[in-house]
Amino acid sequence: MKIKKLLLQKQLIACLLIIATLISCKKEKNLGPGNGSPLTIGLYEYFSGANKRIFLPVTQIGTKPVSYYEIFDTGSSGMTIDASGILPASMITTSGIQVTGDSVVVNGITVTSKTGVVSFGDATGTTKEYGNLAYASIKIGNTAGSYTFKRVPIFLYYKIVNSDGKQLSAHSADVFGVGPGESHANSEITSPLRYFDTGTNLTSGFKLATLNASSFSSTGTYVAGLLTIGLTDSDLSSSGFIMHTLTRYSIGGYSPNIPGTISYSGKTISAQFLFDTGTPSVTIIEDKLATTALGKLPANTQVTITTNKGFTYTYTTSNTGNLTEIQNPNNTADYRTILSIDFFFKNEYLTDYSNHQIGLKNN
Template identity: 30%
Template structure:
């Protein structure tokens, strides 16, 4: 070997060392976790088959409480916080009575803790009486269930009472419970009954929260008891940034300290009269409630085909024609508008639990 020939320059060795070090470092670092898709939960579309007609609702199926198989649809409600479920869907029938759950001490049953603490949950026109209970909750599809990460408090109800008359109500078509997914507030002692969604983790790379995609305009009369209602894959848990960017969002607010649901500013336009109020977007309501007196030429009622426009401040405008006579209601004393199930037929709602934001998306 002719040692008189010059060797490679020193910088060549330095570059080689940097390449080797870079390779070693990159192989030792964990790979970036890929973004998972949101978990999609099927919802049940139910049109009440009796009178009054046109009562339309969304239900979600409760699969298990603790280790106990339940398989009970309950009402999905973006306008309330916390879960309630009928006693007979959870406990042996012999323990259930309209006078109370027949226990004298806390009961442990298949991963469910039923306490002797009684409480009342308040809804629009009725109250639910029950006992505080704790369990992990699994809901949605048996093949791909969503589940809370730990036990959460909820209400096992033993009676439902119409507040105005004190009448105990129920029966075959009455909802067997409420799945309240409002992200703020709570019910029960010290507002302990929170949204079950607070306890459901998002997938890798997703924001904690959920969104509802359009459920469609086709409805048919059916019942959960007959298991003849259609389902739609409309509830999505975990929010990709790419999905959120398609929504217009605002920080959520409460209409009043009395309420535990989120609102965003919206204006409802009806016959050249505009009512701008904090507005609740509510899957648990079949009507549009305007916090104002009706226009004088309506005479307190609306005809089928009455044109309505809902304008969401800085977010967009949604227009529709009423499909039945009592679809619009007027309540000047409540202080907030309510936009019910019709909104969700063609439009979307997003709740970002990390940023405390609500988003709307007009149209598909």
């Protein structure tokens, strides 16, 4: 099953290792469980060529201290992480993770015998992760503060293979998916942010502030205050977000896709929008009427999106930013128009897990 379009280009395969090497982690301040107050933390902004990523540090899984940087991804649901360096090497074989019986506990991680596959891509190319459902406490954060989620279901994968059949390096595509739905690998796997202790005063969900375009660097720059976990009443009623009620499906749960229209090059078409921090460079417009117009939109093309609730955003393509391509869903077998990470430079984003809605706000 497809989850989203994740561009796994060679320079990005190595970026997790680069960031882990160049960003030092000092003694952490543990902010403790949610007590009715939102938790605000920073993310790392990273670029390689035209591709941009935002990363969330993970410093402990179960009882095992680690130092991994996960792609913060609004376009998928659930945390995926390579088992290498987390489980004993003797448990990981070319044919899978070895589990005796229904489950086994290693390093405070409950690894089940339930296997699955997470797929990224479309009919033109798919990258697949193979692994097992597992449960563990997860500690996130850095020197400015950290938080530990208790017993989170995650997807622990043992190999990742691209559309050419090549197995990629360990931890080359660890993802922290915060979408509102369920993983296609196992419906128990959902956003780890759902496991934040909201107390009695908060609503389960998060806000993502506008990204700082000038802070993206090839070594990864920590930007404070980007992510707020736990929503207040004012976030949902008087902060200027336009709210969009989500649809639930039997597979995948609540979908992050929002209906609307998109206008470009003198025409307007219907669309299903996915606002996706996990797409690093190129917005994809799916146009079922497109024939000869497939491919990159020229620079200085104006594009306007309008959701069914009246949220509107207009951008102009250039040679260095807001890169946009036209595809036909008859070729890709994917009908979603996917807004890349550039969307988040100008707009705030909110997901309300409790009430199954997404908020969008121009900034």
